[in-house]
Amino acid sequence: MSLVTLLVKRFIAVLLITRIWPPALAAPLPSQPEATIVAPLAEAQIQAAGIETQPVEPEAGVSEIVVPGVVTVPPQQLRIVAAPAAGLVETLLVAPDEDVKEGDPIATLKSSELVEAQRGFLHAMSEANLEAEKLRRDEQLFKEHIIAERRLIVTRAEASQASATLDERSQILTLAGMTENEISALRKERKLASSLLVRAPIGGTILQRHGMTGERVAASAPLVTIARLDPIWVNLQVPLSRAVALDSVERVHLAASGGDGKLIRVGRTADTATQSVTAVAEFRPGRSPLRPGQAVQAILRVKGGGAAQWRVPADAVVSHRNHNWVFLRVPEGFRAVPVTLVSETPQFASVQGALAASERVATRGLLTLLAELAEIESK
Template identity: 85%
Template sequence: MRHHHLLPLILTLACVCGLPASGAPPNGQAANQDILVKLTEEQIHAAGVETQPVEAESGVGEIVVPGVVSVPPQQLRIVAAPAAGLVETLLVAPDEDVKEGDPIATLKSSELVEAQRAFLLAMSEAALAVEKLRRDEQLFKERIIAERRLIVTRAEAAQARATLDERAQILALAGMTEPEIAALRKDRKLAAVLMVRAPLGGTILQRHGTTGERVAASAPLVTIARLDPIWVNLQVPLGRAVALDSVERVHLPSAGLDGKLIRVGRTVDSATQSVTAVAEFRPGRSPLRPGQALTAILRVKGGGSSQWRVPADAVVSHLNHSWVFVRVPEGFRAIPVTLVSETPQFASVQGPLAVGERVATRGLLTLLAELAEAESK
């Protein structure tokens, strides 16, 4: 039976015993001091209290936490329809790998036809403006026209070039490549079908559009992601967050991968009281898939303080601190400790313990009630 989630019960016991809601002991005793819980041998036996010995530890512990695989946001791209039109074909399927520039879909678009027509018109107007400027420059040299007319002609030519550049940019935004725009300049042949291409290499995660569907401009067609490196979002209990600064590496047992912790969140999930940490992995051929739930092991290196290994059931939360109950002749001594890491079987703690001391692992509800009563005196 685990006791880390007994805080509501302990607060109830504290209220019954007259402790203030703030969690501070009424007699002014500091929360970081050990407290003697006096019990006779008969009381200990009746409460079913059992103990196990404290063991010295090398200073490296583990925290087992759940995680979910996700794609780094900078490696995720939604390919949208560059212009309104009819989806003629979708050329890729989910989980298919594509390279940058590979065809994704074809669109029939009247907007594309109109944009090409406007481009050709701007190209003709720019050519006329250049010819008019050449003619007026010659007439000005022969003193046939005034300089004011030449200035106006130069401004008109500059405006025509700017309009042509604008129309070329509109075609590029509509999905036409530079070679396609160059071919339009040369052949002056309008294309009704637009080829949508992959903006980056990766894996198709999802198809949003369907063949034969009429879509608006910017409507999503497919989602592409680059899956190497990949992230795992870890949910770390708030009480263990202090150990995240000492994490050396993150291990995924199911995939046999080791990664590194790259980010620790500053906010706490109100529902789970956990902190989100992000670990990065190079999966290679390992089948890590976005959305996959898995278990991660955080390898934690202890600090300079003495570190001990105790059964996980021996560590309890009380008054926002972690405690263990050490057996002494008078009963038990409640000692505050720092929880460094934890597995389902064992916990690594730092505190004033010694090899050979025995800590309580069963019957802790009775000890907690006696602790609350001792604090109230």
């Protein structure tokens, strides 16, 4: 193989890496990634391509990774209970860390806005009743050919508008915190209530009280925060050098509580200060509750952690067709060996694969070897 041919193959490899290679010319990977793929190169060709090698070093396989974490509540299980109307907080009926059920009373408010909303509702109800009576009368007069159809159409429109206004006023009372039973009682008794009972929208634990008894609050001002604590999340801080192994985590163990959970999310960004990735693990705390804000130490159990593991220069590992490979020096040239990347630093990479301590892998001139690999796969 001439030097010109080697340079052409290097250019082809660059096209492959930058994904400019036409899809029609790309052959699929072998059905068994472990199949032997040998790139035959003579010693003179290896020297001409500038290919260098370094030995493979054995290292202890990582079966677990210990990382710090903080217990947090899943955002979809948090609910802030706010004042439905402006007024005076008469009583707060719950305390932090208290468990409540859905519908339990949280606080009572004395609100002039509530009185005004009820007055508007009663006025709208009277108007709707009046318009309904006018419509009934005009329909009868129209049947007797006493009034024109145009007057009946106008009366129907006015009755429809009055009914819509009544529905609107009813919705305002619902938003103000009144229940359907309380609205029905207002319809029948026409008695205005100045106090409002705020109830828990979900069952859970009171995490925080925001308001105080005797305080005047605006509409939508937070009163308490409620959270469901089962399941619960732990935000884990995983060093970037160990982030590759997160794809192989089988379960997450918390030594403090003795509970096991599963990894449900891995962050796509890194913290600039700590150079770590945030991963989220979900737990069912059971009888050993995890408290939001609690600092914990988590053990990530890695699948296949007991397998043989090797340390190679970071430049020796290349990605090709969604697989990681190293090129192993053999008498006839180089053999492409698929490996699993366990962890990585700027200098070295820890991999698992069919390697031995006495073997050497290519660390320079990999573009030529990638071109050879692509040429073999296309045949």
